[in-house]
Amino acid sequence: MRIDEVQRQRDAALAALDAVDDAAALEAWRTAALGRASAVAALLGQIKAVPADERPAFGAAVNAARQALEAAFEARRAALEARALGEALGSDRIDVTLPGTLPPRGGLHPVTRALRRICRIFADMGFQVYQSREVETDDLNFTLLNTPPHHPARDMQDTFYVTDDVVLRTHTSPGQIHAMREHAPEPLRIILPGVVYRNEKITARSEIQFTQIEGLAIGEGITMADLKGTVENFVRRLYGPDRAVRFRASYFPFTEPSAEVDVSCMLCGGRGCQICKGGGWLEIMGCGMVHPTVLANGGYDPDRFTGFAFGGGVERVALLRYGIDDIRHFWANDLRFLEQLR
Amino acid sequence: MRVVLSWLKEYVDLDGVAVETLVERWTQAGLEVEGVERIGDWWDRERLLVGAVTAVHPHPNADRLVLADVDYGAGAPHRVVTGAPNLLPLREAGALDRPLKVVFAREGVELFDGHAAGWHKVVLKGRPVRGVMSDAMVCSAKEIGLSDDHEGILILDDGAPVGRPLADVLGDVVVEVAITANMARAMNVVGLARETAAILDRPLRGVDPATGAPLGGAGAEGRGAPRAAGSTPPPAPAATAVVADDAGDLCAVAIEAPDLCPRYTARLVRDVRLGPSPEWLRRRLTLAGMRPIKNVVDVTNYAMLEWGEPLHAFDHDKLVARAGGGVPRIVVRRAAPGERMTTLDGVDRALDGDTLLIADAAGPVAIAGIMGGADTEVDDGTRHVLLEAAAFDFINVRRTSRMLKLTSESAARFGRGVHPALAETGAARAAALLSELAGGRAVGTVADAYPRPPAPVLVTLPLRDIRRTLGVEVPVDAVLGILERLAFDLTHHVDGATGAITAVEAVVPPHRMDVALPVDLIEEVARVYGYDRLPGTRMADPLPPQRDNPTWEVDEAVRDALVAAGLQEAISYRLVAPRAEARLVPGAGDADAGGTPEHVTLRNPISPERAALRRSILTGLLEATAGNLRFRDRVALFELGRVFHPRPGEALPDEPRRLGVVLTGAAEAAGWRTGGGRKLDFYDAKGAVERVLAALEVDAAWSPGRHASFHPGRTAEVRSGDAVLGHVGELHPLVRRQWGLGDDPVAAADLDLDALERAAGRVRPFRPFSVYPAMLRDLAVVVDEAVAAADVEAAIRRAGGALLADVVLFDVYRGAQVGAGKKSLAWSLTLQAPDKTLEGKVADGARARIVKALERELGAAAR
C-alpha cells in the first residue's frame, strides 16, 4: 500500500517533467520533485511510521524512486542543453566574407628586397658584405682603379664633382681598394652593395642615383673559370635554373680580361622581345680578373695573387622581376608603387 | 662605329662568312654589335637593275622632260620619260659617246615615293606622260632608299655592270659596332679588318705599301688575293731633326712641343680640281655616317675612316700668302697667352697655354688634332693642297677638346691614341686618292718631323700565367696562333730540358697602343680563344676568415623591426636642394637657394633641385610624406642611409648613418570595424622606436629633449648611457606648414644608427620566473604635471623591490577631480614571491611602501 504510494508519487513527478521545456522550469521541477519539500522527502520522513518488517522494502522503494527522478532530471537537462546549443549554433552565424582584421602592414623597399636576395645567394658562397663611403677622392674612384686623369675610360662615366679631387662615387669599386688595403694579404671574398651616382639626365631608363652591387674574390688560386662558375651559379639562382648565361669580351680599366655577362631573356625565353631589343639576351653585369695594377694598389703582389670582380645594378633585378617600365619609380617613394612590390 | 661590309671586305677575305657569324664572333671578342642594317635587301632582283643611258632625246610635248633610251642588258634599249634635272641639259644630245650608268626600274617594282615627304613605298605603274608612254623609270637615291637625295637621278660609276641586279652592285650591309675605350685600333676599316682576320682566322688581303690601297681594288669580286704578311709597313727610319724641310721650297715643318706632338708630316698635292666625289665614295661615306662634301674633304675623311689616321687639308696658296709669298713654315707649338683663333666652324675661340697649335708665321692655322682654322680652309678656289698627317698626345687632345667644348671625328681618334707610324700610310692613301679622283699630283717629298720615334714595346708572357689567370690550359699552338694572327712578332723561350715553350716575347705592333703588360696578351688569348670555351668552376681557394658585420646586421634588424611595426621603407634621392633642407627649421622656409657651407655641394649638378647632398635623413621622408598625403590618409615611412656633413679642413665629409621615421594621419587603416578616428602622434613614433631598441637589445632612457625641426614641448631625447641615440618628436607646427603637411600631427624620429650600433647587444640574462600566484594591486597617484611618468615608474620599481614583478601604467587623468596643474597616474602592480604564495597583507604592505616612497620622493598623493 505504501509502496504503491511511492510509485504513484514517482510517476506523477516524471509526468510533470515531461512538460518542462526550459532551464528555469527544470530548476523549479527539481526543487519540487527532489528538494526538501518534495514528495520523496516527505515519504522518507514517514519511514519511522512504517512497520519494522516493511521498512527495508519501503526504504528501497523510496531510494529507487529518487534515483529514477535524478536520472530523469539529468537526461532532461542534457536534452535541453543540447537543444539550446543547437539553436545557438544556428543563430550565431557570421559573414565569413567580410575582410579580415589586420594590423597596418609595413614593407621593405623593392631595392632592399632585391639586395637581400642577392646577398643571401652570395653568402652561401662565402661572400661577406663590405660597405664604404659614398663621397670619395678622385684617386680612389678612378686613379687607383687604373683610370688616371684624362684616361679615355673616364668617358664611360659621367661624374659629379664636389671639388677637383672629390667626387660622388660612380661605382662601388672604391670599396675594393678600401677592403684590399684593410685585409691584404688575407684572401678576400666580399660583396659591396651601395648607392652610386652618375651625372646623367633623369629619364625612364637612366638615373643620377642607383644601387650597385659588386663582388671581389682574391686569393692565390682564383681564376677566370672560377669567375664564370660563380657568376653562373648566381645568375641561375637569381633568374632560374634554365637561364643560359653568356660571357663576352668587354673593357673595364680595373679588370683584365674583362667580360660582359648576358642572360637569356626571361621574358621571351630568348626568342627576342621588346625588353631584350629582339636579341634574346639581357646585359646584367660586367666582370673580369682584377687588373694587376689594381691588385698592387690594394697591397697584393700580383705575381702571387689573382682575383676576380663583378658588378651590376640592383634596380635592374627588380625591373626585370616585376616588369617595371620606369626607373624613376624607385626614389619617388610613392606608396602606390612601394606597396605593390613589398 | 658604322662598319660598311663591302669596304671591310677589301681588306679581309670574308668569302663564305655569314653576317650572323660575323656579328656573333665580333660580339664574343669584345666588338659589341648594336645593330645590323641591310642596304637593298628589299630590292627586287628582277625589276631593279643597272642600266646605261645610251641616248637622250627631247620630249615632243614638254620642255622640262626628256626621253632616255636605257640599255639594261635585254637587247633593245628601253625608252623612259624623265624630268631628272641632271639629264635635262642633255635633251639635245642624242646618242651619248659615254653612256651614263643609272638605276633602272621596271614596271611593278616597289620604290620609295621621291616626291613625298617622309618614306612611303609605291608600286611603279606604266602610264603615258604628256602623250608618251612610260612603263619604267630611272631612279634617284631617295627612290631606292639610299639617301634623302631626290635632286636628280643617281649616276653610278662607269664600271657598273649593265643588266646586273642592283642588289648585287649597291647592296651592302652596315654593322653598328660599339667600340670600347681599349679598342681604338678597331675604329677604322683596316684595323677592324686585322681584328676580324685574327678572330675568324681569315686571311687579310694585301695592301700596296706605297699608297695604302687594297691590292684587290674597290668593289672587285671573287679575286683570290694572297694573304699579306703584315698590313702596315714597319715604321720607316725616322728623321730625328726637329725641322725637316726636305720638301724643299714647298713647306717646312718644325715641332716646338715634342712632348705633345711626336710626329708631324706634310705633303703637297698640286693641281687638284675641287668637285663632287664619285658615287662609290659618296655612298661609302654616307653609309659610314659622314656627309659627303667635296672631293678633297671627302678623301681626307675616307682615308681617316679607312686607316684611322686623321688628316687635315690646308689650302697651300693661302699658306704661301700668309708667308708673304715665301715658303710656308709650319710650327707645332703651345698657344701664347691670350691667343685666339677662328676655327672652321666659324667660332672665334680663346686658347690657353696647354692648347697645342699648328701655326705659321702669321698665327695659328689649326688646333692640333681637333679642328682646322677658317683662314686656311680648302674652298672652291683651292689649287694646291697641303696634307697634314701627324700624331698628338692623346691626353692633351682630350683636355683641349673638353676645355673648348669642341669635338670632331679627328679629336675622337687622336683622343684615343694614334701611333706616329700611321702618319705615312694615312697620308699616302689620301694623296693617291686625290690623284685618282681629283686630278692632283703629289710632288716633292714628305716634310717629316719625327724627333723621337717610340721604341718598340716588348712584352714577355710566361705561358703558365695563362693558366694561372684563366683556369684552363689553352694549347700552346692555339696561343701562338692567336698572337701571331694579331700581328705580334713572337720569340719563343724554350725549356732546355724538355724543349717545351715556357714563355713568349712579343714585339707589339704599332697599332696596338693598348698592349704593355703580360695580362694584356692573356686577354688577347682569352677573347680570341673564346670565353665560351672557359669552364665554369667553383673556387678551390681557401675560404677567407669570416667576420661579423654589425653595421649590416643592425641595419637589417632595424628594417625588420619597423616593417613588423607597420612602417614602409623609403629610399630617397640623397641629392637635394639646400633650400629644401632649410625648410626643416621653423621660419627658414624662404632661405636663399644657394649652396651653404653646411652642405656638400656639387660643382656640376643636373639641376638646382639636386645640387647638394642631404644633411638630414628627414628631407626625403617629408617630401615623400607630402606627396603621399595627396591620396592617402595614413603615411608611415622610414629610411636608413647616410647624411653628409662637411668637415672643416678635410677634403671628405663626415657620412653618419641615420634612421628617419615619419608617421602621420589615421592610426588605423580605414575598415569596417575601425573608426575611432585616432591620429598618429608622438607615442606611435615612440612605440616604433621602442620596437627598434628592443630588436637591437639597447638599454635606452627617454627624457625631454630638443631637435631643430620638432615641437619644443613634444620632443624626447633617447639615450643609452652617455650616448645620445637621437630624437623622437612631433614636427614643429611651422615646419609642418613649410612642408605642406596639413593639420594632423606629424610624428618623426631622427636617430643615429652608428650610436645605435654601439649601444646594441646589451643582452639581459634570463631571469627564472615564479610559479606561485601573483597578487594584483592598483595604485593611482596625483602628481604635479611636471613630474615625468618615467620618474614615477622608476620610484615604484625601487620601492617595490624584488616582490614587484611588473608595473603597467593604465590610465592618465587630468581634470577637476585632481585640480589644475596636476595629473593622476593609475598603475597596475603585479606582486609575486619567487618561493611561495604571497599573502594579501604582504602585498598590501608593499603597496603602502610604494605610496610612501612616492609621497616622499615626488610629492605624490594617493587617490
Ligand SMILES: [Zn+2]
Ligand atoms: Zn626578350
